[in-house]
Amino acid sequence: MQGTWIEVKVITTSEALEPVSGIFYALDCKGVAIEDPNDILDREQGPLTWDFADINILEYKGKAACVKGYFAEEDNIPEVLKYIEEKLQELKDMGINLGEAQVISTEMKEEDWANNWKQYYKPTKIGEKIVIKPIWEEYEASEDELLVELDPGMAFGTGTHETTRMCAQALERYVKEDSVVFDVGTGSGILAIIAGKLGAKHVVGVDLDPVAVDSAKENLKFNDVSNIEILHGNLLDVVNGKADLVVANIIAEIICILTPDVKKALDKDGIFITSGIIHDRREMVINNLEETGFEVLEVNKDGEWNCIVARLK
Template sequence: MKGKWIEIKVVTSPSAIEMVSAIFYSLNVKGVVIEDPNDILEKQKTPGWDYVDMKLLEHGEKAAVIKGYFSDEDNVGNIIKYIEEKIDELKNEGFDLGEGRILVNAVYEEDWANSWKKYYKVTKVGQRLVIKPRWEKYVEKEGDIVIELDPGMAFGTGTHETTILCLELLEKYIKGGEVVYDIGTGSGILSIAAAKLGAEKVIGVDIDEVAVDAARENVEYNKVKNVEIRHGNLTDVLDDKADIIVANIIADIIIKMTSSAKKFLKDGGLFIISGIIQDRKMDVLNELGKNNFEIIEVKEMGEWIGIVAKNL
């Protein structure tokens, strides 16, 4: 089997998704997966999918699962202790973290890929976009824009509400000829979509080397020559200005990067963001206002928010 990863899961309440995700992001995490109650229910419907936490909803209570992935060489004991301490701090401050249970598991890339394949199917997004796993068959229809993906360990399949929000907003606002930056590119799905929707140049950026490798492979597979994937963060690897910056990340990181994003946007450029849970909507909107962004659109899907803001 290929690489081994340590998966640490926190079973929590939907309202605590942002806070628990932030704990993982404060560590040397290689990737974070967020499963809200709708994701869990959908997986439970899938024949043959052996979900280890089937008890999550047995009492009719909605739960969310936040998964963080770490290198096999990391000190897992210290990481778990740190997460436990942070969860206890939040509980002591009166936050509802639900069960707050921590589960640890070893994950191999081959097993990860096989588990995804059990329920990751062709998905139509917006008016024209079709997200197609490489191993699935699909008869292309007139007008379809097909994106073929193998997420590997890169966290980004196109089926989660936050990704769908970004894809639908890119489809709406890309008119052709734009320069697009995709921050936290993951599997590269948003970069590939932007290119296929008509962007002239796309740069996808991620601090995770695993994501960068997966994104580059997916870009090559989709034959989009005008997409470049770079390893690093926004301020380190970009030096020009874009017409559109898209970021599907959690609210805390979006808030921290808003002032930097403004510097890398042309006047009138668009900041398209998601990964924002309902409870953090106003925090993000307020930060955008402080940085002189005009809110163009706020789009909701399930527990999640997508925002389009114009750089004034």
């Protein structure tokens, strides 16, 4: 159903999320969304956890919690707002810390939820010659540019993130015409496609997320590549044979777990390109690589992230 919806949100505290969200549920609104910074801040730290999650992805950067409710145009919004304000005051009178307790209403088109982000995603040059072009944009590539057509869909990887950009730049330097490349955690398939466009002999992209696998396979269809296959599986468990180059744009802890398997999967002098490494995990990854038998060739930085290139001794 298309149409105009009204988003009503209350800026509050984590401890008040339950009673505030109860106000919206009592209104029988068309949907309730809760944003709690403690979902990130209180996570267990360590291997296989998501402590790498960036608090900046939240609307209020972790400084406040938020409850959003969605109402139809025909709902009496002034009455809705009045009801919410009254109930918030009742919660305050009960001694509940609501923080800012600001109520904001915004009109929005339903189709905007799915498509508005696309207006900010434009063709982007991320290396010496690699240009990432969303499939809905027009772009005339020059003779020396490699054009990668992409619809990221629900999978990670648009080419605009620092980690993806650094991996792409490293692939430009290290992929050869006879290279076999494994892309671990392929997401949208962007790095696998880049390796294929750079002339690799064969590329295998692997992801544990079936949504990512489907997205990557779709993106292969938008690009003139026949040297790439996408597999569903855990890390390198489903990959056969040896590679000349392995690229893994994931997180530091998983890279450290993955490194012994990468060593087995690489030919002698093979290259391991790793990214998704925040600054305070950089030395951990370097030490792990060196202890596993790799020589670190490059440590590149972009923003808060690092990309490490190592060669198997």
